[in-house]
Structures are given as structure tokens and as C-alpha cells.
Amino acid sequence: MTQRPHxxxxxxxxxxxxxxxxxxxAGAVATAIDGGNLFATANLVDMLTRTSLTGFLAxxxxxxxxxxxxxxxxxxxxxxxxxxxxTTMDGQVANIPLAVAAVLLVSGLIGAANGAVTAYLGVxxxxxxxxxxxxxxxxxxxxxxxxxxxxxxxxxxxxxxxxGPVPVSTVVMLAVAAAAIWxxxxxxxxxxxxxxxxxADVARMSGIRTGRTLMAAHVLCGxxxxxAGLLLAARFGTGSAEAYTNLYELDAIAAVVLGGTxxxxxxxxxxxxxxxxxxxxxxxxVFNVMQIDPFAKDVLRGAxxxxxxxxxxxxxxxxxxxxxxxxxxxxx
Amino acid sequence: MTxxxxxxxxxxxxxxxxxxxxxxxxxxxxxxxxxxxxxxxxMAFLKQAAPLVILAAGQYFVIVSGNFDLSVGALVxxxxxxxxxxxxxxxxxxxxxxxxxxxxxIGVGLVNGLITTALKVxxxxxxxxxxxxxxxxxxxxxxxxxxxxxxxxxxxxxxxxxxxxxxxGQIPWALLIMIAVGAGSVLLMxxxxxxxxxxxxxxxxxxxxxGARVGAARTLAFVLSGLSATIAGVLIGGFAGVSAQVGDxxEFTVITAVVLGGVxxxxxxxxxxxxxxGALVIEALFTLFNQMALPATLRPAVQGAxxxxxxxxxxxxxPVPxxxxxxxPS
Numbered sequence: 089m090t091q092r093p094h095x096x097x098x099x100x101x102x103x104x105x106x107x108x109x110x111x112x113x114a115g116a117v118a119t120a121i122d123g124g125n126l127f128a129t130a131n132l133v134d135m136l137t138r139t140s141l142t143g144f145l146a147x148x149x150x151x152x153x154x155x156x157x158x159x160x161x162x163x164x165x166x167x168x169x170x171x172x173x174x175t176t177m178d179g180q181v182a183n184i185p186l187a188v189a190a191v192l193l194v195s196g197l198i199g200a201a202n203g204a205v206t207a208y209l210g211v212x213x214x215x216x217x218x219x220x221x222x223x224x225x226x227x228x229x230x231x232x233x234x235x236x237x238x239x240x241x242x243x244x245x246x247x248x249x250x251x252g253p254v255p256v257s258t259v260v261m262l263a264v265a266a267a268a269i270w271x272x273x274x275x276x277x278x279x280x281x282x283x284x285x286x287x288a289d290v291a292r293m294s295g296i297r298t299g300r301t302l303m304a305a306h307v308l309c310g311x312x313x314x315x316a317g318l319l320l321a322a323r324f325g326t327g328s329a330e331a332y333t334n335l336y337e338l339d340a341i342a343a344v345v346l347g348g349t350x351x352x353x354x355x356x357x358x359x360x361x362x363x364x365x366x367x368x369x370x371x372x373x374v375f376n377v378m379q380i381d382p383f384a385k386d387v388l389r390g391a392x393x394x395x396x397x398x399x400x401x402x403x404x405x406x407x408x409x410x411x412x413x414x415x416x417x418x419x420x
Numbered sequence: 421m422t423x424x425x426x427x428x429x430x431x432x433x434x435x436x437x438x439x440x441x442x443x444x445x446x447x448x449x450x451x452x453x454x455x456x457x458x459x460x461x462x463m464a465f466l467k468q469a470a471p472l473v474i475l476a477a478g479q480y481f482v483i484v485s486g487n488f489d490l491s492v493g494a495l496v497x498x499x500x501x502x503x504x505x506x507x508x509x510x511x512x513x514x515x516x517x518x519x520x521x522x523x524x525x526i527g528v529g530l531v532n533g534l535i536t537t538a539l540k541v542x543x544x545x546x547x548x549x550x551x552x553x554x555x556x557x558x559x560x561x562x563x564x565x566x567x568x569x570x571x572x573x574x575x576x577x578x579x580x581x582x583x584x585x586x587x588x589g590q591i592p593w594a595l596l597i598m599i600a601v602g603a604g605s606v607l608l609m610x611x612x613x614x615x616x617x618x619x620x621x622x623x624x625x626x627x628x629x630x631g632a633r634v635g636a637a638r639t640l641a642f643v644l645s646g647l648s649a650t651i652a653g654v655l656i657g658g659f660a661g662v663s664a665q666v667g668d669x670x671e672f673t674v675i676t677a678v679v680l681g682g683v684x685x686x687x688x689x690x691x692x693x694x695x696x697x698g699a700l701v702i703e704a705l706f707t708l709f710n711q712m713a714l715p716a717t718l719r720p721a722v723q724g725a726x727x728x729x730x731x732x733x734x735x736x737x738x739p740v741p742x743x744x745x746x747x748x749p750s
Contacts, residue, residue, distance in 0.1 A: 205728060210735035212685045218672055219728035226721020338548060351542045383564070386556025394549035398539040 100348045100356075104363045107396060111367050115374035124377045131373055132253045138369035140257035141316055143362065145340035146347070147261075147268050148312030150361045151305040153344050154272070156285040156353025157206055157213040159306065160337050161221035162313040165198050167331040168224050169317020174237025174327030181240045191314045198224070199310020203303035221337075228329040235326040247322030257319050264312065268358040277304050285353025342393050343368055367396070435682040435694045437734050442697055445704040452711040459588035463595065467581070467659065469703035470594035471496075471652035475674045476681070476699035477605045477692055478648025481641035483678050486621040486687030487536060487543035489642060490671045491550035492649040495528055497667030498558045499653030501566045504662040508568040518574070521650050528554070529646025533639030551671070558664060566664050570657055578658020594655050598696075601651065605692045608644075617641055621687020676727050677702045682734050 112126075119126040145162050152159050169191045176187035198220060205216045249256045272278040280301040283291040292298050320331050347364030349356025371392060375385045449456050456462065475492055482489040499521050506517045532550055536543045581592035608614050619627035620634040628634045656666050675685075681698030683690030705726065709719050 205732065209732040211728060211731045212679065212735075214685055215676070215679050215727055215731045218676065219724035222720040222724030222727075224721075226718050226724065229717035229720070230715060342545070342548065345542070345545050351544055381560060383556040383560035386552045387560065388556075390549040390552030390556065393552070394535060394541060394546055397541045397545050398535065 101360045101363075104346070104348045104360045107399075108363045108367050108370070111370050115370050119374060119377045122378045126374065126377060129253055131377055133250065133255065134376065135369050135373040136253065136258045137255050138372055139362075139365050140255060140261040141319055142336065142339050142343055142368060143258070143261040143365045144264065144312045144316040144319065145336055146343040146361045146365050147265055147358055148309030149337075149340045149344045150347070150349055150356065150358050151268065151272075151281060152213070152309045153341075153349050153351060154281045154285045154353055154356060155302050155305045156288070157203075157302060157305065158217060158341070158351075159199075159202060159309050159313075160214065160217040161198065161202060161224065162309065162316070162340060163332045163334065163336040164221045164224035164228070165195050165310055165313035166317040166320060166336060167228060167329055168198075169195050169314040170320040170324070170331060171228070171232060171236055171317075171327030171329060173318050173321040174235075174239050177237065177239055177243060177321075179238035179240055181242050184240065184243050187243075188318065191318055192311055195310045195314025195317065196307050197310070199307040199313075200303060202310065203306030206306065207299035207302040221332075225332060228332070232327075232329040235324070235328050237321075237327040239321050239325050239327075244322050244325055247319060257322075260315075262362070264315070265358050265362050268308075272357060277301060281305055282354055285355070287354070339368065346393065346396055435691050437730070438681045438694050438697045438701060441680070441730060442701050442704065445701055445708060449704060449708050449711065452708065456707075459585075460590070463581070463588055463590055463592055465703070465707060466598070467578075467592035467594045469700055470592070470598040471655045471659075472670075472674065472677060472703055473598050473696045473699040474601050474648050474655070475652045475670065476677045476695045477601050478645035478652075479674045479678050480605070480681075480683060480690070480692045480695040481608075481617060481644045482543070482638075483675070483683055483685060483695075484621045484687050484690055484692075485617045485638045485641045486624065487638060487641070488547060488675070488685075489532065489645045490544065490547040490675075491528065491532060491554060492645060492652075492674060493667035493670035493672075494551045494554035494558075495525065495646060495649040495667065496653045496656060496670055497664055498554045499525065499650055500657040500662055500666050501558050501562055501664050503574060503653070503657055504566055504568040504570055505562060506568070507571050507574060509571060511571045511573055514571045514573045518654070521653065522647070525646040525650030525653075526643050527646070528649075529643035530639065532646070533642035536642065537635035537638050562664070566662050568662070570662060574654070575658035578655040578660075594659070597651065597655070601648070602693065602696055605696075609692055613637060613640065618688060621689075623688070673702060674699070676723075680727065680730055 116126040119131075125131070145166065149159060149162065172194050173187045173191050176190050177183045202213070202217050202220055205211050205220075206213045246257060246260075251259065272281065280291065280296045280298075281304075283294065283296055284298045284301045288298050291301075316336070317331075321327055343364040344356070344361050345351060345364070346367055347356065347360030347362070349360060368389075371389060372385070375388065380388070456465070475496070479489055479492065502524065503517055503521060506520065507513045528550065532543070532546055535541050535546045577593050577597065579592075581590040581595070583590050585591050609618070616627065616632040616634070616637040619630075619632055620637055624634055653667075660666060677699035678690075678695040679685060679698070680701055681690065681694035681696070683695050683698075702723075705723065706719070709722065714722065
């Protein structure tokens with residue numbers, strides 16, 4: 089992973105990859121003392137598999153958080169998407185393209201609803217997405233009493249196939265991440281997202297349609313949640329409404345913030361998010377290898393998240409370390 | 421005519437909206453079940469609503485100063501489990517355990533506050549981490565399922581009240597505690613501390629530059645939230661008994677309640693009474709859903725739609741807060 093972020097931000101993103109290396113090293117030492125090997129193939133596979141699901145959600149989440157928004161509904165969107173996928177496929181290989189299109193449409197529409205309510209009705213995104221999440225939850229609980237639909241074996245490959253130790257889903261996740269990095273760095277809407285997150289009023293006065301930008305971020309976030317739902321369907325072989333109980337949204341937000349994106353928007357990027365996702369995955373694998381009590385895992389996770397953010401929060405909030413919002417010579 | 425206009429303007433400002441909403445929901449409840457406003461059933465409703473209302477007061481302090489506290493649900497669960505485990509059915513331990521719980525609540529709030537203000541970690545992350553830590557630690561400590569039991573004298577607060585009152589039947593202790601917390605919160609917001617808190621949420625920099633100790637006030641807000649979770653834990657434990665799940669998801673319900681009360685996420689605007697009224701609206705809605713025999717699974721959907729609608733309605737006039745405030749004094 090040698091993604092080069094904007095030159096002025098090299099510091100922050102490099103720091104996060106350094107943190108990832110540190111966590112990897114500490115994890116390797118800890119497992120070695122425990123008599124295991126963190127880099128054994130099985131553990132590597134486990135680690136990489138863990139990155140894909142949170143990865144998809146976190147990439148979309150990065151976009152909305154960059155716009156100073158938030159999406160608490162992604163876990164529910166993913167659960168709904170897994171059901172849409174599985175019931176549309178219904179065991180038929182021929183239905184796969186239709187199912188994928190249906191999932192992207194449904195999840196994109198949920199994102200559009202989130203974006204429209206937030207941007208045009210002025211509702212705080214915390215409330216908007218909590219509300220849509222609850223609405224989807226109500227629908228899922230009422231409509232589906234258990235797993236539904238059937239995913240053909242061909243599509244289940246998306247969940248299980250590996251190229252060497254690298255699962256296909258992780259490769260797809262990295263491709264989506266690369267696309268998102270390109271989107272943020274090289275497209276007009278991508279640049280606008282930084283501007284809207286930095287200061288919506290200034291952005292509006294500079295002629296940016298802030299509402300549309302916010303909509304775009306939410307639609308993309310919904311769609312990545314849809315892809316996460318496809319992955320869930322491929323892994324389970326069926327659609328599962330219960331998936332939302334795992335609180336994926338909080339994982340995704342934690343990964344984004346670990347990756348150095350400011351919750352207040354306007355600063356950060358997807359390259360950092362990928363590292364944040366990887367840090368969480370490494371931690372989980374280490375805990376697994378060392379067979380730490382699942383409840384102790386939560387305690388350690390919480391402590392690590394706070395500690396990591398505390399370490400670079402000081403640096404981020406230091407006004408001197410802030411990159412100029414419109415880096416000279418980059419506007420194209 | 422202008423009086424009517426004034427009244428309309430007042431009723432549609434974000435803080436007052438919640439009281440209008442409260443009246444509407446109560447009217448709907450009354451229409452479904454005219455017996456609801458008879459003393460005993462109203463008291464039973466208030467007894468059940470008290471914990472959420474108290475939590476809303478605590479969360480208000482944190483939100484108005486520009487932060488979040490996502491750890492309150494886990495803290496309520498933790499307090500109930502701690503009480504059960506430490507008291508273990510022995511009456512004599514009730515008082516010392518209550519003191520320990522208050523200290524624990526203050527401690528959690530203090531840690532949240534210090535990490536947020538001194539280490540500059542965003543409160544969303546601080547309290548999310550605290551949620552994970554508390555959730556895991558409590559289950560680790562009890563081995564998955566809560567053990568022990570509460571004493572009778574502990575359960576008095578959540579269950580009992582002043583008995584044999586004419587018309588009302590029982591005045592629950594929970595209601596009296598709720599009123600006391602409400603009165604205390606209103607008074608607190610009128611002190612220097614309250615003003616600093618409001619100023620910190622409105623414009624942190626301006627507040628700090630004018631000499632206010634923003635960090636100290638915000639930390640104290642987290643401590644108050646921790647205390648409110650402790651009180652709520654005592655009431656819920658007494659009312660509903662011991663379960664590690666009692667607090668699950670409570671943080672989102674509480675934040676919803678506060679926002680429904682017209683308090684702006686991000687801080688600097690809103691009143692504590694309206695936040696508490698927001699919690700009452702939510703509880704009244706749950707009652708309404710019960711009476712409508714809505715399938716339990718559909719409730720979150722209706723709840724979600726109502727929150728969005730209510731907040732969208734309140735947000736409608738937010739860009740011109742002065743326009744609604746200026747005509748009233750004249």
C-alpha cells in the first residue's frame with residue numbers, strides 16, 4: 089500500500105500507516121509470546137477477510153464524514169441489501185446482474201433519502217440517519233422473521249474465493265477504495281466535498297451547490313453499504329435481517345476516525361480509512377489468535393480506539409498542522 | 421390579532437414545539453383510552469417515564485456544550501449489574517453500594533470529560549469507546565450473565581412512592597426524583613456554570629477568549645450525565661429488575677428525546693425543560709403505540725419517521741431564530 093495522498097497531508101496519513109505498522113508489530117510480538125504466529129497463512133486470511141466488510145462501509149462513511157455529515161443507517165441498509173440480493177437471486181445464476189442492480193438502486197435510494205432530508209430539510213444527519221435506520225429496522229423486523237432468499241453458489245464465490253491468501257472481497261474493497269481516492273482527488277464533486285465539510289457557508293458563497301454535494305456523498309455511502317450487503321449475502325448464502333445487530337455503523341465510524349478523517353469534516357481521506365480498517369482487523373485477529381475472552385475484546389477495542397485517536401487528535405486540531413483548504417496549483 | 425400572531429410564533433419556535441407535540445400525543449392517547457388521565461394510570465406512566473426524563477436532563481448538559489454522550493446506555497446497564505452483584509440481596513449493603521454507584525457514575529463522567537477536553541478526542545469517539553469498554557467490562561466481570569440480586573430497600577426508589585394519596589393513588593418516588601432533577605437542572609442552567617456551558621456550545625473560541633473555563637464546564641457536563649445515568653440505573657433496576665441489557669440502545673433514545681426538545685446538536689441552543697419534555701413525548705408515543713396495538717416490530721419505523729418529521733419541522737425556522745424571539749417582549 090503506497091498510496092500517496094495530497095502532498096500537504098502526507099504527515100497525517102503516513103502517521104496512520106505508521107500506527108498500523110506499530111499495531112502489526114505489537115500484535116506479532118504478543119502472539120509470538122503466546123506461542124502463535126500472526127503471519128501464518130490462516131491468520132493472514134482471517135485478517136484480510138475482516139477488512140472487506142467494514143472496509144466497504146467505511147469508504148462510504150468517509151465521504152459523508154468529509155462533508156461533515158454522518159450515516160448511522162449503513163448497518164440497516166446492508167442488512168436490507170443482503171435480503172434484496174438473496175430474494176432477487178432466488179438461487180438462479182441468471183438473476184445475479186438484476187439482483188446487483190436492484191441492491192445498488194435500493195441502497196442508493198436510501199442514501200438519497202438521507203441526503204435529501206439532511207441537505208434540504210435541515211435535519212441534523214445524526215437524527216436523519218438514526219431515523220432512516222429505525223424505519224428500515226421496523227420494516228425488516230415486520231417483514232422478515234428469519235433468513236430469506238437463496239444465493240447461487242456462483243455468487244457465493246464473492247464471499248469465499250481467494251487469490252493466494254487474499255480474498256476476492258478484499259481485492260474488490262481495495263479497488264473501490266482506489267476509485268474513491270481517485271474520486272476525491274480528481275473530480276470536481278470530490279473537491280467540493282472537502283469544501284462543504286470545511287465550511288458549508290463559504291462553499292455555498294463560492295458557488296458550490298452544497299446540497300447536491302451532500303446528496304452525492306450520501307448516495308455513494310448508501311451504495312457502498314449495498315455492496316457490503318451483497319458481501320453479507322454471499323457469505324451467508326442467504327439474506328439476513330439479523331445482520332444489523334452487529335452495529336457495523338459504529339465499527340465503520342471508528343475506522344474512519346482511526347484513519348485520521350476529522351469527524352467535523354473537511355479533512356481526511358480514504359487512504360487513511362483503509363489503514364483504520366486494517367488496524368481494527370489486525371486487533372481482532374490478534375485477539376482471536378490469543379483467544380482473548382470476547383468481552384475483554386470489547387474493552388481492549390474501546391481503549392485502543394480512544395488511545396489511538398488521542399495520540400493524533402492533538403496534532404490534527406493544531407491549527408498550524410491544518411492543510412490549506414484549497415491547496416494552490418491543485419484546483420483543476 | 422397581534423396577540424394571536426405572537427402566540428402562534430411562540431408555539432412554533434423549536435423549544436415550544438415539543439410542548440405542542442406533547443399535548444398532541446397526550447390528546448391522541450386520551451382519545452384512544454380516556455382512562456389514561458385518571459390518577460393511578462397517569463402516575464404509573466410517569467413512574468415508567470422518569471428514568472428517560474432524568475437521562476435527558478443529563479444528556480442535555482453534554483449536548484448543549486457541544487458534545488455527545490453515547491456511553492449512558494452502557495452505564496445504566498453497568499450500574500444495574502454492579503448494584504445486583506455488590507448488594508447480592510443483603511439489605512445492609514444498600515447504602516454503601518449506592519454511594520459506590522454514585523462514585524462510579526462520577527468517575528465514568530470524569531474520564532469521558534477529561535479525555536474529551538484534555539486529550540482533545542472528539543466526544544463521539546470518547547464515549548463510543550467508553551460504551552465498548554463498559555459493555556465488555558461488565559460482561560467480563562459477571563461472566564456473561566448478571567449475578568446477585570437487589571435488596572428491597574434498593575428497589576423502593578423505582579417501585580414505591582407515597583401511598584394512599586387521594587385521587588392519584590400513589591405518588592412514585594421516581595416522579596419526585598424526576599421533578600427534583602428537573603428543578604435542579606433549571607437552576608443550574610441559570611448559574612454561571614450554565615451560562616458558560618451554553619456559551620461553550622455556541623462558540624467555543626469566543627467563550628474561551630472571554631475567560632470562561634470551557635474545558636472545566638464541559639467536563640462537569642459529562643459528570644452530570646454520568647450522575648443522571650446512575651440515578652436512572654437505580655430507578656430502572658428497582659422498577660424492572662436486573663438485566664445486563666436494560667441500557668442497550670438507550671443512548672440513542674435519549675439523544676432523540678433531547679433533539680425532539682429542540683436542543684440543537686452541536687450545542688448552544690435549547691432549554692433543559694424542553695429536553696425533558698422531549699423524553700416525555702417519546703414515552704407517551706410508546707404508550708400510544710401500545711394502545712394502538714401496533715405490532716412491536718413496527719414501532720421503530722414509526723418512531724424513526726416521527727423523529728425525522730419533528731426535527732425537520734423544528735429546523736424549518738432555525739435560520740431565523742431572532743425573528744421569532746424579537747416580537748414577543750414588546
